[in-house]
Amino acid sequence: MEDLADDGDFSLAHETANLEELKQILRYYPVEPISVHLIFSRQGRTKWRVQTKQGTMMLRQEFIRPDRMLYIAGAHWHLQEKGMPIAKLIRTRNNGLILAGEDHAYVLYEDIEGETMLYYDKEQTKKTMAFIGQFHNASKGYVQPEGSKKRSRIDKWHKLYRWKIQELEGYKKLAQDYTTDQFSILFLQQVDLMLERAKEALAELDNPEFSKWTNEVFESKMFCQQDFTMARLIEKDGAAYMRDLHSVNADLPSRDIRILMNKVMKKLAVWDHELAEEMLVHYDQIHPLTEGQYRILWTDLKFPHLFCAIAHKYYLSQKRSWSDEKYLMHIRNIIAVENSKEEFLMNFDGIFKAIKGGVINDETSFRAESDS
Known part of the structure; x- marks a missing residue:
């Protein structure tokens, strides 16, 4: 788990981060972002699609205890290492699984395209x-x-x-x-x-x-x-x-x-x-x-x-x-x-x-x- 720097460059007290904050967050990852688009924001969860030179990514913000989010991200990495068909989780530049704030956390993973799965099928x-x-x-x-x-x-x-x-x-x-x-x-x-x-x-x-x-x-x-x-x-x-x-x-x-x-x-x-x-x-x-x-x-x-x-x-x-x-x-x-x-x-x-x-x-x- 990597903590977000408290250097005064940006504030993460809002429910959703603004563009400058997103740029700061993405600097923690080994990616070169080109554009960011908000996908949805509800029930303490926000997701952005990030176009990078390394491919399309998803950045997710969860208002959840960071230690709990770390457990989930660790499970994601475990499944990934076991060869499960799951979107690749992207570690931070310092090898962290998540970025942690006081009451929220971020994870970054690949954006995967495919056919929607339907309960009626x-x-x-x-x-x-x-x-x-x-x-x-x-x-x-x-x-x-x-x-x-x-x-x-x-x-x-x-x-x-x-x-x-x-x-x-x-x-x-x-x-x-x-x-x-x-x-x-x-x-x-x-x-x-x-x-x-x-x-x-x-x-x-x-x-x-x-x-x-x-x-x-x-x-x-x-x-x-x-x-x-x-x-x-x-x-x-x-x-x-x-x-x-x-x-x-x-x-x-x-x-x-x-x-x-x-x-x-x-x-x-x-x-x-x-x-x-x-x-x-x-x-x-x-x-x-x-x-x-x-x-x-x-x-x-x-x-x-x-x-x-x-x-x-x-x-x-x-x-x-x-x-x-x-x-x-x-x-x-x-x-x-x-x-x-x-x-x-x-x-x-x-x-x-x-x-x-x-x-x-x-x-x-x-x-x-x-x-x-």
Whole structure:
């Protein structure tokens, strides 16, 4: 980590830097800038496209603790060194991974072009799952830079599940007073089933396989992206390629898998059993999981994360720009996904067999009917 010089030449107290400040920042890097263009600035993050004599770069400013940003940049460098298809991180002239201010930091990396990855494109979702498997493999053995701060959720699953269950129970009491509110009416129709699934999932975390996998991940020093999104990927040379890395966490690999699968199915407005199975096949071919580890994934898929999230947004008014109609659209979508997921969750043995290349028949795989 390299600290920004406090020599009075420029101020970095503003939310976004002006052109002179950017010129000063770029002098810390072994590049010769030609032009700088603002790409976006929101939610404590600003990004510029920088044309240099060495090629096109992206400069990103994050209002985040520099020691935390150093941990993320170190993970980026680790993946890069392991040969992951990820934009090249550019070190400073003094070999630093980031430039650090008091409450923010900068990173510079290559700007990579390629085809946008879409949740509606089933082939691209499968390529993304293969990328996640590659990501998890490459993350192993990460030694964080000195002075960086690690973030971990790996040992906090029980606490997170309990907290979300308590939230749902609180929203249930609140919704019962909103007798004419259409969102609350829909919420109350589903909340008991969702609470039942959530409590079953919480009980399943006491499975010894959960503790075993937790210890294995600790020992391997692997990490997850934390909130895996296809928006940060492009398709390049027929495969997924990561444009930049915004966040990483020490956690079980199943977190990234669950988040992507839920996002894909939410876009489709239904749990596509065949696609879900094919996505897992593509992941497992790169980063195989054991039966016990897949059962933990099933537990996390059973927990109604999407239902909890939309209730949290609505009852805490987190999306002030959303209309009542938009909230209704989202909860209907999520109810459809969660309810159509049930059949998939009940067919673990058949799907696991198919993932591992076992004999596929009508009783063990959703693929059989469409192939016949």
